[in-house]
Amino acid sequence: MLIKKPEDYKPSEITDQETYLNRRQFIRDSGLLGLGVASTVINLPWSKHAWAESAPGKKPYPSLVKSPFSTDEKLTDFDDATSYCNFYEFGTRKSDPKDNSQNFVTSPWSVTIDGACEKPGTYTLEDILQPHTLEERIYRLRCVEAWSMVIPWVGFSLGDALKRFQPTSKAKYVSFYTLHDAERMPGQKRRVLEWPYREGLRIDEAMHPLATLAVGMYGAELPNQNGAPLRLVVPWKYGFKSIKSIVRISFTEEQPVSTWNQVQPSEYGFYSNVNPNVDHLRWSQKKERRIGNWLKQETMMFNGYADQVAPLYSGMDLKKFF
């Protein structure tokens, strides 16, 4: 008689020691999260996005669950957040993405999932979104160029999305790819970067509840210049890690390529966590200019998310793994 042994626990399912040791804190946080969800339900009419701001042709979302992770800092102006973008696929000047992306077609859209997972395949965007409840997550966004914004994203936990594809024990990293089609993304006609743009996260970073797959901002679908229709938002890392217009997600055993690291490894590390103590060749990272302000303010460790994410890096030399 064949006795089937249960499969090993997947690394992504194992509670890391830090979380285990802090389980009471975790329970408290979860309670807070529950409270957040509950208050949203109670305040349903209020949470409707009467104020949604959208780009031409982009639809507002009727209702969103408010995330307990949100900051209450003043939001960046919608016009600033949509006209001052780094998205080299549409040009290298800050104003280029808005100017050159207006005819970019984002529907139909599909994402290929491959590598170390049980359910590889090509999924439509609708299919990827279907099981998830959309939340509004107001996060700080810190660019490596020493400016920052506060953006109300619309999305859900990246980890929840990834778990559905059942990563195997070999999935140590997740790799992301932006669309590579110079006809649709005119900036790719010049080889400013090695196309397609690629980014990557360690699997435990990707599974962290703060990591977000976003489909919208300011209560409506993402404007093209901000990475429509699907982008990553990793608020404790420099902005370039939050890859836009994703068409492929790959589970890998080795640390994947990330584009800016490929351009200049001495300046842009794989981790690229916001860190005021690690200096950069071009910009001091001690301070940042919040868009809308004239003078700079202090930059916070992990962009102010240290309480949540510092355990991911315990024991690591963050000056070496910058």
Place this chain on the structure above:
Amino acid sequence: MTRAQIITRLVKPALFIALLAPLALLVGQGGSDNLGANPVETITHQTGIWALRLLLLTLAITPLCKLTGINELVRLRRMIGVYSFFYALLHFMTYAVLDHSFDMTAILEDVVKRPYVTVGFSVFLMLIPLAVTSTNGMVKRLGGKRWKRLHKLVYLCGLGGVVHYLWLVKADTFSPLNYLALFLILMLFRLPDRTQDKIKAVVRNVIPGKRATPMLKEE
């Protein structure tokens, strides 16, 4: 009016007004809230690029005199140079006040640590003696020979300005490389006449449609 009078009485005052335009534009855009999402960056970039453009324009005067035969253009050069310094000063002040709130330690740290700031700051320092000695009185006090020797610094400033721009760009070096090419072309005119003649001969051979020289016939 002689050609010299036209230059000094008409062109020079007109140019004086015209070179205020980049500043006027910034002030206008600032007043109407049109400096974009990051006004400080816009001001820094605009004042910086105009300082560099005008610096290269002063270096273009000698070639322009040679090419057009209008040697009186030289009479515009000092004013353009002073304007270049004026925009460089605005550029530096924007950086010192709005980026660093006049924190001298932070500024010096930046100058030491970041190569493009090191170069940019050095150019700014070198431009100061050139601007200070730009009056007629100072030219007389120094004497033509010494004044000319001091003002040879402008070549180093031009090179430094272009390198400052090249090094601060993250990935798209297209624009700074254009400025570098322009600077190098302007420098060709400073080579000894015989070297210049040789270069002209080579260029004539390379450009198709030009009269073939013996070198081409041998092929």
